[in-house]
Amino acid sequence: MVKYTELPSLYLEKMRELLDHSNYEEYISSFDMPKVQGLRVNNLKLSGREFEQLSPFSLEPVPWTENGYYYREEEKPARDPYYYAGLYYLQEPSAMTPAALLPVQPGDRVLDLCAAPGGKSTELAAKLKGEGLLFSNDISNSRAKALLKNLELFGAGPICVTSESPEKLAEYLPEFFDKILVDAPCSGEGMFRKDSGLIKDWLEHGPDYYAPIQKNIVSQAVKMLRPGGLLLYSTCTFAKQEDEKVIQWILENNPSMELMKLPDFHGFARGFEMEECIRLFPHKIKGEGHFLGLMRKKDLGDGEKIQGNIQENRRKQIKMPEEAEKFLKEIKSSDGKERLFSDQSRLYIKEDSLYFLPKDFPYHARLRYLRTGLLLGQIKKNRFEPSQALAMFLKKCNYPRTISFSREDERVIRYLKGETIILKDTEKLAEGWCLVCAEGFPLGWAKGNKGVLKNKYYPGWRWQ
Known part of the structure; x- marks a missing residue:
C-alpha cells in the first residue's frame, strides 16, 4: 500500500481544492486502510x-x-482451477462500475474503445448473452493480445478484437454502435x-x-454512436480537467449529445x-477512485444501421472441409435439438483457420483485426483441430464426449500443466476428441x- 507521505505535494494541494476539509481528511486517512480485492462472476457460465x-x-x-464480490487478500483465486475454467475475472471493485452501469441488452452492437486488458469487455460480453456484436479495441497491439486472451478465457464467443x-x-x-464504453x-x-x-x-x-x-x-466515439445510442465515459482519476471538463467539452462541441443521470448507490458521490x-472515492466506498458520465446521442434521424460487406466475402471463401x-x-444446443454452428x-x-462470425459483422480489410468472431479451430491435412477458444465457449452439454474431474482431483x-492424463478403470470414454472439465x-x-488422454491444452495458457 502507498503511504500518505509518498504523495506529491502538488497533488495534495489539488485534492485540498477539490474536497472540503472533512472529506479531504477522510481521503488522506484512506491511505491507512487496506486495499480490497475483487472478482466478478462470469454470467455466461453461471449466476452469482x-x-x-x-x-x-x-x-x-x-x-x-x-455479480461482483470482495474476497480476502490471503486467498488466491488466480491459482484455482475455477479461474482457468473462466468462472470469474479478477477486477478492482470500482473498476466494475462502468460496464455494470452501461445498459447493454442482448442484440446490441457494443464498442469498448479502450478495452485492454479486458475487464470491462468480458462483462459487456456477458450482458450480450451471445446475441449482437461486441467490438473490443485497444490501440496497443501487445495490450490487445492480452485483451483477446481474457475474452477467450471467458468464453465470449463471436467477438471482434481490433488494434x-x-x-x-x-x-x-x-454511427454503427448502439452502446459505446x-x-x-x-x-x-x-x-x-x-x-x-502511477505516482x-x-x-x-x-x-x-x-x-x-x-x-x-x-469525440471519435461520438462519431461511431448511432442516433439514440448511449456512450459511457469513465476514468480512474479525480481531476476535473479529465472528468467533468471533458464531458462539458463534448456537450459544447456536439449539440447532438445530452447528459443522462446515472443511478445512486450507497457511498457514491455526485459529479x-x-x-x-x-x-467514487476510497473514503466513501470499499474500492478505489473512479468517475463516470453517461451521454446519449439525440435521435435526430432514422438511425439506420450499417450492414458491412462481409456476406459477399464469406460466400466467395467458404468451403467446409469434410473433417x-x-x-x-x-456440437449441439443445450437441448440437443439444433446444431450450434449450422x-x-x-x-x-x-488460411487454415475456421471462424464463426458475429451477425452483421462489419468487414473492412484495412482494419487490423486480431480476431474476427469465434475461432473454431485449425484445418490440417485430413483432420480438424478444435481451438481453445471453442472449448471455453462450449458448455459440457454441447459436446457428446466429455470427462469431468472434481476440483480437488490432482x-x-x-x-x-499440459501433462498426459491416465483415466481410472471406472472412467469410460470414447476414442477421439474429448472436452475436459472441472466440476462440469x-x-x-x-x-x-485406450484410457489415456493426450493433452491438447493450449500451451500459452498453461499453469505455471
Missing part, C-alpha cells in the same frame, strides 16, 4: 448465486454490481493507493497531458457541478485413446 454455492472463497457482494486508432475506426464505422487513459489519481508506480507517471504526465487525448478519443455524473463439417455436426453464412475460413492441475466446466481439449 450459483457461484456462491460452489466457491471456495470467502465472498462479500459488491453493492453496485450483481486501431479511434480515428481509423470512426472512418469505417460511422470509453474507459479513457488517464493520470490515474484514483489508483494511487493501489499502485505507487511517477503522474509527475511526468499529469492531467494536462491526458485531457486532450481524452477529448479526442471521446462536481454535474449531478448526473458519479464519483471440420463432421466435427461441428456433433448457419453456413457465418462460417469463414482464412489430475486437473496436471492437465492444466470446460477447461480444454484432449484426445482419448
Whole structure:
C-alpha cells in the first residue's frame, strides 16, 4: 500500500481544492486502510448465486454490481482451477462500475474503445448473452493480445478484437454502435493507493497531458454512436480537467449529445457541478477512485444501421472441409435439438483457420483485426483441430464426449500443466476428441485413446 507521505505535494494541494476539509481528511486517512480485492462472476457460465454455492472463497457482494464480490487478500483465486475454467475475472471493485452501469441488452452492437486488458469487455460480453456484436479495441497491439486472451478465457464467443486508432475506426464505422464504453487513459489519481508506480507517471504526465487525448478519443466515439445510442465515459482519476471538463467539452462541441443521470448507490458521490455524473472515492466506498458520465446521442434521424460487406466475402471463401463439417455436426444446443454452428453464412475460413462470425459483422480489410468472431479451430491435412477458444465457449452439454474431474482431483492441475492424463478403470470414454472439465466446466481439449488422454491444452495458457 502507498503511504500518505509518498504523495506529491502538488497533488495534495489539488485534492485540498477539490474536497472540503472533512472529506479531504477522510481521503488522506484512506491511505491507512487496506486495499480490497475483487472478482466478478462470469454470467455466461453461471449466476452469482450459483457461484456462491460452489466457491471456495470467502465472498462479500459488491453493492453496485450483481455479480461482483470482495474476497480476502490471503486467498488466491488466480491459482484455482475455477479461474482457468473462466468462472470469474479478477477486477478492482470500482473498476466494475462502468460496464455494470452501461445498459447493454442482448442484440446490441457494443464498442469498448479502450478495452485492454479486458475487464470491462468480458462483462459487456456477458450482458450480450451471445446475441449482437461486441467490438473490443485497444490501440496497443501487445495490450490487445492480452485483451483477446481474457475474452477467450471467458468464453465470449463471436467477438471482434481490433488494434486501431479511434480515428481509423470512426472512418469505417460511422454511427454503427448502439452502446459505446470509453474507459479513457488517464493520470490515474484514483489508483494511487493501489499502485505507487502511477505516482511517477503522474509527475511526468499529469492531467494536462491526458485531457486532450481524452477529448479526442471521446469525440471519435461520438462519431461511431448511432442516433439514440448511449456512450459511457469513465476514468480512474479525480481531476476535473479529465472528468467533468471533458464531458462539458463534448456537450459544447456536439449539440447532438445530452447528459443522462446515472443511478445512486450507497457511498457514491455526485459529479462536481454535474449531478448526473458519479464519483467514487476510497473514503466513501470499499474500492478505489473512479468517475463516470453517461451521454446519449439525440435521435435526430432514422438511425439506420450499417450492414458491412462481409456476406459477399464469406460466400466467395467458404468451403467446409469434410473433417471440420463432421466435427461441428456433433456440437449441439443445450437441448440437443439444433446444431450450434449450422448457419453456413457465418462460417469463414482464412488460411487454415475456421471462424464463426458475429451477425452483421462489419468487414473492412484495412482494419487490423486480431480476431474476427469465434475461432473454431485449425484445418490440417485430413483432420480438424478444435481451438481453445471453442472449448471455453462450449458448455459440457454441447459436446457428446466429455470427462469431468472434481476440483480437488490432482489430475486437473496436471492437465492444466499440459501433462498426459491416465483415466481410472471406472472412467469410460470414447476414442477421439474429448472436452475436459472441472466440476462440469470446460477447461480444454484432449484426445482419448485406450484410457489415456493426450493433452491438447493450449500451451500459452498453461499453469505455471
